[in-house]
Amino acid sequence: MKPRLAICGGSPVVKTPRPHFRWPPHVPGLADALARYVEEGGPLSIPGRDGIYAKLEDRLAALHGRGYALLTSSGTMALYSAFFGLGLEPGEEVISTVYSFHATATPLLHLGVLVHFCDVEPDTGNIDASALDMLVTPRTRAVVTNHMWGHPVDVDAVAAICRRRGIAWVEDCSHAHFAQHRGRTVGGFGDVSVLSLQGNKLLTGGEGGVLLTDSREIYERATLLGHSLQRSEECVQDSRWREIRRTGFGLKFRMHPLAAVMVDYLLEPHCFDWIRSRAETLRRFSEGLAATGKVQPMARRPYVTSMGAHYGFKPRLDFPALRVTREALVTALRAEGLEVDIPGSPPFHRLPLFDPERFPISGFRKADHRGRSFPGAEAYCASILSLPTFTFPEEVPLVDAYVEAFAKVFENIEVLR
Ligand SMILES: Cc1ncc(COP(=O)(O)O)c(C=O)c1O
Structure with a gap:
C-alpha cells in the first residue's frame, strides 16, 4: 500500500526540526x-x-x-x-x-x-x-x-x-x-x-x-x-x-x-574544504533526485571544472509535464518536513525598481523594457526549486530523507492534481 502523504494526514518523512540549513557553520577557533x-x-x-x-x-x-x-x-x-x-x-x-x-x-x-x-x-x-x-x-x-x-x-x-x-x-x-x-x-x-x-x-x-x-x-x-x-x-x-x-x-x-x-x-583551509564537501554532498542529492525520474539535475556545461561555492541548489522540474503546480508540490513537500522554496527573485524586468516611470533616482532616465520579453529567464525561473545547499557528510542522512520524501510525493502525485 502506498504511504499516505503528510498533507493528507500521513506521517512526514523528515522529522528533523527546521531549520535544516544554517550558514556559516560552527567553525572551531x-x-x-x-x-x-x-x-x-x-x-x-x-x-x-x-x-x-x-x-x-x-x-x-x-x-x-x-x-x-x-x-x-x-x-x-x-x-x-x-x-x-x-x-x-x-x-x-x-x-x-x-x-x-x-x-x-x-x-x-x-x-x-x-x-x-x-x-x-x-x-x-x-x-x-x-x-x-x-x-x-x-x-x-x-x-x-x-x-x-x-x-x-x-x-x-x-x-x-x-x-x-x-x-x-x-x-x-x-x-x-x-x-x-x-x-x-x-x-x-x-x-x-x-x-x-x-x-x-x-x-x-x-x-x-x-x-x-x-x-x-x-x-x-x-x-x-x-x-x-x-x-x-x-x-x-x-x-x-x-x-x-x-x-x-x-x-x-x-x-x-x-x-x-x-x-x-x-x-584556508575551511573554504576549500567546504567547496569539496558541498560538491560531494550535492552530487549525491542530485543523483538521488534524478533517480526519481521526475527531477532534472542543475545543468552543467562541459567547460565547468568546478561550481566552487555552489551558492544555490536549484534542481529543475517540468511542471506542465508533471501536471501539478509548483505551489502544490512545494506544499506537499513542506508537509513532509522539507525546507523547500520557490525562488524569490524574479527576472529584473519584472522588478518595480527598473520600471522606467517609477522610483526615479537623482532624476536619471531608465531604459524602457516594456514590450521586451525574456523567454529564457521566464522558462528558467518557472522550472526551479530551492533546496538547501547541504554541505557536510553529517547531512547525508537528511539528504537521503529529502530524496525519499520527493519519491513519496511523486508516487502519490495524482493527489496534487
Ligand atoms: C549575485 C549577487 N550579487 C551581489 C550581491 C550583493 O552582495 P551584498 O549582499 O554583499 O551586498 C549578492 C548578494 O546576495 C548576490 O547574490
Missing part, C-alpha cells in the same frame, strides 16, 4: 581568532592599506591571479565601485544579465547609466551570450554577468564579444567563489570582478565584499570613491586626482576589520 584580534589591540578602524586589509587583499588577489584587490563593506558596494571604476557617464549603456540578485545591476541606476537586459540560458540561468552581441550599441560601455549559483558563464563567448565590441566585462562572482571555467578560477576573467562576502556566502565576513582587477585606473577610481584618507593618499598615483587624494570622492565603503579577520580565518 573562529571566535578565538576574533577575540584575540580585539584583545591584542588590533585596530577597529583602518584608514590606510595595512594590517588585516593588506594581508587579506594580498591573499585574495593572489588566489585570483589579479593585480589589485579592494575590500569593501558589501558586494553591492564592490559592484558600485566596479562600475564607478569604469568611469561610466550618465546616458551611457550597460548590458546586464536579466536574471541574478538585483544588486548585480541596481548600482548602475545611481550612476545614470541606461541598463539594458540580456536574456539568459533557460537551463543554467546564465547570460545567453548568443543574445548579447545584438544588444551592443555605440553607447554600450560594459556588460555585467553573474555566475548563477556557481555555474560559470560561457567565458569564452562573453570574453570574445567584449573584446570584439570594445566593451568592458564586470564579472559578479558572488555565487561562485573559486568556481572554475576550464581550470581557471572565476574572478580572473572580467576587466573587474566582484565577490559578495555576505553572511550566506560560502566565504563570508558576515557583511563584506571585494573588488578584483588588473587595471590601475579602475583600482584607483574605486579607491577614491570609497576609501579616503591614508588609503587614497597612499594608493592613488594618477596626477589627475592629486587634489582629491585625501577626500577621494567622499564616500566610505571600508570593510569592518573584524569582518576581514573572519574572512582571512575562513579562507
